[in-house]
Amino acid sequence: MPHDHADDPHLSPSGHPYRPDQDEPLTYWQTMEIAIRELLVEKGILTPAEIQAEIDAMDSRSPANGAAVVARAWTDPEYKARLLADASAACRELGFDIGPLRLIAVENTETVHNLIVCTLCSCYPRNLLGLPPDWYKSRAYRSRAVREPRALLAEFGLTLGRDVTLRVHDSTADMRYVVLPRRPEGTEGWDAEALAALVTRDSMIGTGLPRSPGDVASTVAGAEGNG
Amino acid sequence: MAERVRVRRWAPPGHVRTPFYLRGKTGVIERRLGRFPNPEELAYRQDAARIELVRVRFTAAELWGDGAERPDDTVDAEIYAHWLEPLEAADAP
Numbered sequence: 001m002p003h004d005h006a007d008d009p010h011l012s013p014s015g016h017p018y019r020p021d022q023d024e025p026l027t028y029w030q031t032m033e034i035a036i037r038e039l040l041v042e043k044g045i046l047t048p049a050e051i052q053a054e055i056d057a058m059d060s061r062s063p064a065n066g067a068a069v070v071a072r073a074w075t076d077p078e079y080k081a082r083l084l085a086d087a088s089a090a091c092r093e094l095g096f097d098i099g100p101l102r103l104i105a106v107e108n109t110e111t112v113h114n115l116i117v118c119t120l121c122s123c124y125p126r127n128l129l130g131l132p133p134d135w136y137k138s139r140a141y142r143s144r145a146v147r148e149p150r151a152l153l154a155e156f157g158l159t160l161g162r163d164v165t166l167r168v169h170d171s172t173a174d175m176r177y178v179v180l181p182r183r184p185e186g187t188e189g190w191d192a193e194a195l196a197a198l199v200t201r202d203s204m205i206g207t208g209l210p211r212s213p214g215d216v217a218s219t220v221a222g223a224e225g226n227g
Numbered sequence: 228m229a230e231r232v233r234v235r236r237w238a239p240p241g242h243v244r245t246p247f248y249l250r251g252k253t254g255v256i257e258r259r260l261g262r263f264p265n266p267e268e269l270a271y272r273q274d275a276a277r278i279e280l281v282r283v284r285f286t287a288a289e290l291w292g293d294g295a296e297r298p299d300d301t302v303d304a305e306i307y308a309h310w311l312e313p314l315e316a317a318d319a320p
Contacts, residue, residue: 119246146248150296166300172244173280173305174263 057097061130065096066178067199069128070210071192073105074183087178091128101127106169107180108206113160115153115168115206116177117145123171125178129204136205146170156207179206186213229255232283232311242270245310249302253314254285257303265307279308 012018026034040046069091073080083090087103103125106114118124119142124132135141144152149168150160160166169177181203187195197216202208236251244266260282264275283306288298 119248120244146302147291148296149300162297166297168300168302170246170302170304172246173266173307175260175282175305 058126058130061127063129063199063201063204064196065091066125066129066201066204067196068094068192069096069178070180070199070204071196073180074187074195075190075192080180083180096128098127101125102175103128104169104175104177105180106167106177108182110182111163112165112167113206114177114179115145115149115166116171116179117142117168118171119143119146120170120172123176125176128176128178129201133201153207156202158208178204181210184210184212231255231314232281232306233314234283234306235310235312237310239267241267243267245306246304248290249283249285249304249306252285252289254283254289257282257284260305263307265309280305281308281311282306283311 010017037046037051041048041051069083069087072094073083073090079090079093082093083105084107087105088098088101090105091098091101091103106116108114116124118136122132122137124136126132141152146168149166153160153166171177181199183195184198187198198211198213200208200210203210231253232255233253234245234249234251237245238247238250258281260280262277263280265278266275268275282303284301284303286298287295287300287302290302
């Protein structure tokens with residue numbers, strides 16, 4: 001059956017505009033990156049294999065790592081205490097290779113909500129969560145997260161009550177931050193693996209909340225069906 | 228009682244990690260993080276001195292005045308100690 005937009009050469013079959021090919025010449029900084037990378041290889045400081053291994057390691061990091069940390073904290077009060085005292089050590093305890101990352105975990109409660117931003121650039125706990133979403137690096141997010149964070153969160157679909165204190169954390173220097181969201185209601189008795197499926201990337205940035213059990217009921221049932 | 232500090236209102240050239248919106252603003256020390264190489268020197272491959280890094284908490288009222296969405300909301304930021312001047316308790320409102 002033909003799609004609604006099949007005749008429009010500017011739209012994909014699903015009705016979205018095609019992203020233009022990026023056939024422009026390299027920018028100054030792209031050229032600079034390639035030049036430095038090739039010089040490091042020529043001078044024997046790095047090997048191409050080492051560079052590729054580092055890219056692979058970063059690509060293998062994802063919000064699932066953070067979700068495992070959060071879910072463990074939800075199920076193990078002693079682990080949660082260690083996470084809040086030294087989040088880097090708590091991540092390594094679960095076997096995550098976070099390199100030199102210095103991580104601080106900030107806890108959401110009934111009366112406190114936390115939001116992470118880097119107003120100066122794009123600092124993000126990449127060594128735990130992988131690369132940040134594009135919007136995290138946008139000038140709009142970076143400025144509004146400190147100037148009008150409640151209006152910003154409302155646009156993410158999260159309206160905070162006046163009885164909740166919003167704490168914004170600006171990653172201006174050597175620390176990185178992760179939010180420990182509140183455990184969703186209706187998850188009593190769930191194990192850490194099931195809980196981890198509720199933890200979203202945005203809930204660890206503070207622009208969202210974890211999924212509720214109702215949101216994932218069908219997903220969980222499907223996973224069980226697959227053994 | 229929380230230790231109050233004010234961010235210096237400097238505007239030096241170069242790589243500086245003290246956001247403009249915090250300069251001249253008063254906050255309280257949330258925690259001390261230890262010493263780290265000064266990025267203002269590190270960025271230029273100088274032998275960077277290790278300077279104490281401090282997390283300072285500012286209220287939305289302090290940062291934005293009447294324009295704050297909710298005066299008691301806060302922004303925490305890491306500021307290197309040479310950017311901070313201590314305030315006497317007598318200065319407290």
